[in-house]
Amino acid sequence: xxxxxxxxxxxxxxxxxxxxxxxxxxxxxxxxxxxxxxxxxxxxxxxxxxxxxxxxxxxxxxxxxxxxxxxxx
Numbered sequence: 001x002x003x004x005x006x007x008x009x010x011x012x013x014x015x016x017x018x019x020x021x022x023x024x025x026x027x028x029x030x031x032x033x034x035x036x037x038x039x040x041x042x043x044x045x046x047x048x049x050x051x052x053x054x055x056x057x058x059x060x061x062x063x064x065x066x067x068x069x070x071x072x073x
Contacts, residue, residue: 002047002051003047003048003049003051003052004047006047006050007045008043008044008047010046015028015031015039016028016029
């Protein structure tokens with residue numbers, strides 16, 4: 001769930017925050033519903049994928065540095 005929250009937070013901070021603040025786009029409240037659904041879905045997917053990848057990297061790192069390297073024996 002952290003990934004979903006993070007993805008949505010990035011979307012909100014971007015499309016309701018800094019992007020309109022610097023004049024790149026109007027706030028997402030002025031965009032078509034279909035575009036907002038697509039952008040929300042892509043940010044959810046990105047956030048969930050990011051957390052899954054980071055979890056796998058952490059597992060691999062823990063295994064690599066566990067100190068129980070059978071191939072060193």
